[in-house]
Amino acid sequence: MIAAVVVDVPSGSVNKTFDYRIPVELEGWAEPGMRVIVPFGPRKLQGFILEIKEDSTVKGMKNIIEILDPLPVLTSELIELGRWLAENTLSFYITAYQAMLPAAMKATYEKAFQVLVPEKLTDPIASLFSANNEINVSDITNENPHLLKTLQNLAKEGVLDVVYKVKNKANKKRVKFVSLASKDLAKDTIQQNQKKAEKQKALLRELVNRPSGEYPLQEILTETGASHTTAQTLVKKGILHIEEKEVYRDPFQGRKMKPSKPLPLTENQENAIKPILHSIENNNHQTVLLHGVTGSGKTEIYLQSIQSVLDKGKEAIVLVPEISLTPQMVNRFKGRFGSAVAVLHSGLSIGEKYDEWRKILRKEVSVVVGARSAIFAPFQNLGIVIIDEEHETSYKQEDHPRYHARDVAIWRGKFHSCPIVLGSATPALETYARAQKGRYQLAELAKRVHSNPMPEVTIIDMREELKNGNRSMFSKELMDKLKTGLEKGEQSVLFLNRRGYASFILCRDCGYVAHCPHCDISLTFHKRYGELKCHYCGYKEGTPSVCPSCSSEHIRFFGTGTQKVEEELAKVLPEARVIRMDVDTTSKKGSHEKLLTAFENGEADILLGTQMIAKGLDFPKVTLVGVLAADTMLHLPDFRASEKTFQLLTQVSGRAGRHELEGKVIVQGYDTQHYSIQLASKHDYHTFYNHEMQARKLHQYPPFYYLGLLTFSHPDLMQVVDASDKAATYLSKRLSHDSLLLGPVTSPIARVKDRYRYQVMIKYKNEPELRVWFEEIIAHFQKDKDIKDLQITGDLNAQTLM
């Protein structure tokens, strides 16, 4: 039998399968989807079997060296999905397959010299091998390049052998368990009157006192103070039995989970869950957009939908943005479905992720809660996929394979004939537009549960505050409300929107921000050249010294941070206990959770933070939410700026008044008249949607057009300009009349790691050949020997132009 294998080499020239013979001893054992080790040229590489076939036309086939998995790690569905993924994201097959599996399964390679004929080794070299029969090449290359040459020559002469090793990044965790081999023998030993062997007796006593069974050796040793050798001695005496067993690392060890029962649904919820249950019942694929205001009880709908999927013996995937994958979130699922839940997120170690993943493969769990890549959970009987906060941009992976979890989810939904639920209070424009068109089914939750009112939002214009002599970063009203909350013993959340800082120019008097006349995008301030530039079309102008709008001199670029806010808060409200959450205070593992728990337990009055406190948090005692600098993001050079601002303000406001106490939100900013701020304060998604859709239509952005993006990078600016120019010409001759070609222009991030970046953008509605053209362009420059080191990445559906 022959196996078609993709090998672990992410390169265009080997982006295909290679045929290998399956040796007789592995016959009937090898299956598609298993990882194997195969010879590839002089090396050994890891690869995936994609297909098993009878024969092959290839001459001089080699044998598979080893099969790495007892079970396929890629199901036939995932093999097919990977092919689709690679082809639609312009990635290599191997890259797509590796993205579906936990990092632990990716191979690492090592090359080493081994001694073949020890007698022929002379001394300086011989001593190198005295400790070990082998030397890793990676250990010598940096230190002594000359030695490498010598060893290579010895290898040529046949004195040394070159071996290639393939390893895994992480392995199954094995733990030693101890049990009594003979209880009687143990008791006898304890009875012995000698003063000797006290540690041995202590160890045995511990085991005798416990109910008979196996215990982790380490636990027993720490308990009794005995050492490994003690245990080993007892094994030799035949009193103890030690066995190594494979265990799962448990990232949730010792955590208490509050069990929860299904809550009665409100009438609103009943209506919203209907289409989902209907799709589950009839086993048909349907994408349902669950548009529900913050606090409207979307999670309960998720939970009950999952329950009905589990009742049918099927499985569920829940995607949550990385940032809101908090213990609070996880507990809601673990509380309802207990040990049937696996969790996959970046906070886990490589090994922990591997273990959680294996629980899925072995069908030990039927619910997965995780970030983006959890969409590849190897379930074989998938009954539902839920994507919470579906508008989040983090669902799009920004390096290869550049997939959007939403697209993958829908692919799997079609494959399994099951519903895909997209939940959000502020759906992405693309999603809502599709729901309007009828491609997705729309389910709306317009009211909060228990008829809690939406929080009242007050917008404060900081320009007015400045005119009235308030130069602090807190408006008078926010100060007053913070004080009142403090007196009443209620909690407040202060949200500082840090994205978009320091890159734009703002007039402190009138709120003027420089915009590009051609693109309706704010200009980016380039400190180095002292000029303002548009990252979309390349337009530029000088930095004004006075505001072009009101002639004020208070025009400058803008910036502040959470630390500064904390300091100022300490000055004006010294009695307030503040917890600050940002990248600095949450970098340590578990600190995120600790801070939130502290806040939940009322150990602080004010929670101050950035993006990471905007989503999903639910604290009953929070009555006030303050948003500092609500409008900074509006000035990012991003056509989604308004949408993101609206989403963020809506999310943050949603943290207030979710329970008995009524909530209040104060939003501070400069450009407070902007529709995304005004409409967010009125909780009016629909008007925002209509308004924003008009703007997108006018400027030819998604969802009216798809964005194709080709990014070129090279250390030499001239090469990038030249290559991107050629590509643009190539495309311009082929694009249909409905498509628009923009650029080439410098990327918003013009240089990364000493490489200049240029991009060509295509706005298109229907361009079935675009993928092929991108491939051709990439292949063309790959072959061109005059331009080495030119990197090109193509994205057929870019979410951002950065």
Add this chain to the structure above:
DNA sequence: AGCACGCCGACT
């Protein structure tokens, strides 16, 4: 991607 092979200039 890595590795070998092969073809040229610089030094023992």
Add this chain to the structure above:
DNA sequence: GTCGGCGTGCTC
């Protein structure tokens, strides 16, 4: 003469 630089092409 040989060592070692990099350009070229292949990997079932």
